[in-house]
Amino acid sequence: xxxxxxxxxxxxxxxxxxxxxxxxxxxTVDLRVGWALNPDWSLQLAGSNLLDRQYETAxxxxxxxxxxxxxxxxxxx
Numbered sequence: 408x409x410x411x412x413x414x415x416x417x418x419x420x421x422x423x424x425x426x427x428x429x430x431x432x433x434x435t436v437d438l439r440v441g442w443a444l445n446p447d448w449s450l451q452l453a454g455s456n457l458l459d460r461q462y463e464t465a466x467x468x469x470x471x472x473x474x475x476x477x478x479x480x481x482x483x484x
Contacts, residue, residue: 409441422466433462451478 416434421427436458441451452475459473 408443409439411439413437428466430463430466433460434458435460435462447481447483449480449482451480452476453478 414434414436416432418432420430420432422430435456437453437455438457439451439453441449443449455474455476456471457473461472462470464470
């Protein structure tokens, strides 16, 4: 098994040179888990923005809410 987590936090900031468009701070939490089925195959599950925060990295550019990804990886020796 493998397990991982990420926490990303950003403080309030401005989106323009004149400091007129203020973007609020935010934090996101991501989790990852993997399971080796055998030496060549693994199953992976990842969840992003698990707190389902609404935030913008640029003015009027909303980011995705909570997302999940399931993957099957083949990596021959």
